[in-house]
Amino acid sequence: MGAPRSPGGARASDDDARGRPSAPDELKNYEKLGRIGEGTYGVVYKARCRATNEIVALKRVRMDRERDGMPLTSLREIKILQRCAHENVISLKRVIQGETPSNVFLVFEYCEHEMARLIDFVKTKFTTSEVKSLMMQTLRAVEYLHERKVFHRDLKLSNLLLNQRGELKLCDFGLARTYDPIEAGIYTPKVVTLWYRAPELLFGEEQYTAAIDMWSCGCVFAEFLKHAPLFPASTEIELMQMICALLGNPNSNIWPGWDSLPHAKSFKFPEQPYNFLELNFPSLSPAGVDLLDGLLTYDPGKRLTAKEALAHEYFKEMPPPKSPAEMPTFPSTHNTSSSRSRRAAEDNDRSKRQRGALDDRIAAVF
The missing domain is CATH 3.30.200.20 (Phosphorylase Kinase; domain 1)
Known part of the structure; x- marks a missing residue:
């Protein structure tokens, strides 16, 4: 027979059996x-x-x-x-x-830090080894979810926690759900906090894939490097302008079919055909730029998966990623104020209020 279960449904521990x-x-x-x-x-x-x-x-x-x-x-x-x-x-x-x-x-x-607050609190940027450690731990969490056919749909810095053992934890699964990787489902595109929202969501795609999480991973990677958000936009139009300014305009050569998405014609794109990732991250190695570019790829079908990202050359070149035990420790930042965290939270609150009525109607289906 198995161990007895507690009233909350959890399996009772050996300590219970011994009377402790x-x-x-x-x-x-x-x-x-x-x-x-x-x-x-x-x-x-x-x-x-x-x-x-x-x-x-x-x-x-x-x-x-x-x-x-x-x-x-x-x-x-x-x-x-x-x-x-x-x-x-x-x-x-x-x-x-x-x-x-x-x-x-x-x-x-319990974890001592929310990563968004920690980055605002700690003025010294993370070293390359520390960025690699944080990014690998993020990707491992996402890989684990995607292998179980779950996408998070709100991956952002404030949903990444760090404990004093250097272990990073992905949290807040309120928008997560299961998906079918073979038969595309129809989902609400009003997911993911604005700064981390993939282009296909901005264009109204309802048959999106777990690739939306990978775009968010690219934004998080950039934030680990810059100690500042990559696309701190206030509106979807401003966000798309920021994306185009950095990566160039989307087009049918690099993203076949993008112009047939519901909201594609709602945006006016500047004449900007160039990718400026390398110029904006001058201290990042060519392999690091290639990884960032692979995550911030317009076409979700060509965007790196978590498994592909973890196998990337960037994590193999020197310096190696720090082990969690080697990561620096900091005083708890839970009671510190973060203007950037507040802005992200305010945007998230607005987005959730806007989609609240829609979610009420479609909750049973989506």
Whole structure:
């Protein structure tokens, strides 16, 4: 027979069988130590488990906008994370209920840093070895998801966490969902925070693939290098202008069929046929520029996959990536203010509000 299950559905540990305290499933057994952050879908606290002394992150699911129970985004997040077990994907430890049925908390492993705040807080840029370590860990998380037919659909710097052991964790799976890699599905294009949104989404593509995550990986890679966002646009039109200024205009030679996408004719493109990646990243090796270019490729069918990116020459050339244990440590940045994080959050809030009504109508299907 298997081990007994706890009331929350988790398998009881060997410690339970020996009579020692296990991690509890009631809110009263957690001591809140302070607020870490607040997003569209809930407040996150740093907390201590009274039974084990383990430090965790408690995410309170926001229910005040819901009439029919838990929000779809939280249900998706729970369902997908319960299937995941990877060192670079945040670990969901349990789901617990508070004093009332509408008071629900997700218990996650605790990480000291949100990468967006850390980059704003630390003025010294990461070394090449450190960038390689962070990027490889990001790509490993994405590869793991894509191998399980899940795309994240909101990959950005503020959804990457870092602990004091140098381990990077991908979090916030509210927009993630499964997909069929063979038979293209139809999905809402109103996903991904604006700064990290792929061109096919800007052009209204509804039959997109996991390649949208890879474009976001390219934006994250650039941000690790620059210590600043690559495309800090306020509108989709401004974003497309920034993309064209850096990469040149899309055309049918490099992206067959792009001009037949729903919103392609809504944009007026400047006369800009050149790719300026190499000029904008002068300290990046030719192999690094090639990797960045492969991630920021217009045609999603030609964009690098996570597996291809991990095998890229950039990670093999000197200097080698640092191991997580060799990564520098920093004071926790959860209570620091980040104007860039606020701008990204504000954009994300606007996007989620705009697509809220649409998501309500299509949630059961998409």
